[in-house]
Amino acid sequence: MGECSVIDVLQRGQEWTDELKALLVQLKLPSDQVEPLLGNISGAFSEAIAMSQNIVASPDQTLPSTDENDMDTISSKKRRTQATPKFGGRKRANNSCNKVLSKSIDDEYQWRKYGQKEIFGAKYPRSYFRCTHKNDQNCQATRQVQQSEKQPDMYEITYIGEHTCKEAKKHCQKQEASYMINFNPNTNNALIQHFSSPPLSSIKHEQEEEVMSNQTSPGSIISHEQVNIPSEFLDMEPIASDSFSMDFDGSSLELENISSIFSFDQQYCSLFQV
DNA sequence: GACATTTGACCCTT
DNA sequence: AAGGGTCAAATGTC
Known part of the structure; x- marks a missing residue:
């Protein structure tokens, strides 16, 4: 994926933000609380798009190319030789990674x-x-x-x-950086939280993991905002205890789309060291 | 037979 | 060149 694709993705994120804004307007949520947040999201996309466009000017920093000779069809028993180099772009450590300490190797x-x-x-x-x-x-x-x-x-x-598999859809809380809206029917509030990526190679300790496992990604909350929710939406059932998409007037609002764009954006920023 | 695991070899990154 | 990540044949399990 090249930088132009990054811009495409960011622009898509901005469009989704606009859609979200339109839907929230229909909900008649307090505009003084919603609009600054939406403005921040939209502004962040604009800024990221502008930065990405600058990056396009330096073609050196592209991702490892994948159009090299594909896995050749050697039918011999053993491994390919020097004549057929590359496994398809081996990377080390640069990738986004997240280290945890756990009692079990099983997860979802x-x-x-x-x-x-x-x-x-x-x-x-x-x-x-x-x-x-x-x-x-x-x-x-x-x-x-x-x-x-x-x-x-x-x-x-x-x-x-x-x-990126379908399984991941059910567990969007695992994303490294995300905006998450926690609905609390008891208090009529939604808590909008922005989680940052954990530092690369940071090791989480058991008790920290326990706490975060009840919330969302292992990153830290860098901002949050309380929003009042109209009572008509409080009887909606979460799809899962840790993932929540809303359905307004039959149109599904996938907040994780926007969340995933931010996550994607952060990965690229680290790749390009922006 | 299909799928998962083991394990030695290959090859990339540092 | 060393160390680490991945491949793929062999083997195991259901």
Whole structure:
């Protein structure tokens, strides 16, 4: 994906923001609370688009190209040789990653193990997993699991890349940076929270993970805003306890679209070191 | 038979 | 060149 695509995605995000704005106007939410927020979102997209357009001017910093000779169809038993280089763009560490410490290696995704390595200086081997839907849905999410040396009953799990498979739709709280709206029927309030990406290679501790598992992404909240919700919307049922899309007048409002754009944007910013 | 795991080899990044 | 990430044949499990 090139930078022009980044701009396309950002522009799409801006369009979705406009749609959201129109829908919120229909809801008659307090404009003095909604409009500044929407203005911020829209402004952020505009700024990001402008920055991306500047980046296009420096073609050196493109992503690893994928149009190289595809996986050639060597029928020989063993591995390809020097004549057929590249596995298709191997990357290391630059990818967006998120490291957690967990008692269990299980999570809400389905993983397939594709390798295990003894790591130099490490007591325990590292296992490599990719999303089960890598082939059928081209999901690029991978994770590395290694038993913790300090706490052998715990596992250090490094998530690399994000799920693009359908499974991921149900678990948008896992995105690294997102806006999330928590509806509280008891208080008539919605809490709009902006979660930032956790620092790369930061290790989360158990108790932190416990807290965040009840909320959303493992990042920290960098801003929040209370919004009053009209009573007619309070009896809506969440699709899942941790994911919520609303249906207004039959048109589905997918907040995660906007959220995913921001997440995507942040990944590119880190890639381009903007 | 289909799918998952194991494991040694290959090759990229640093 | 070392270390680490991925591939893919062999093997295991259901």
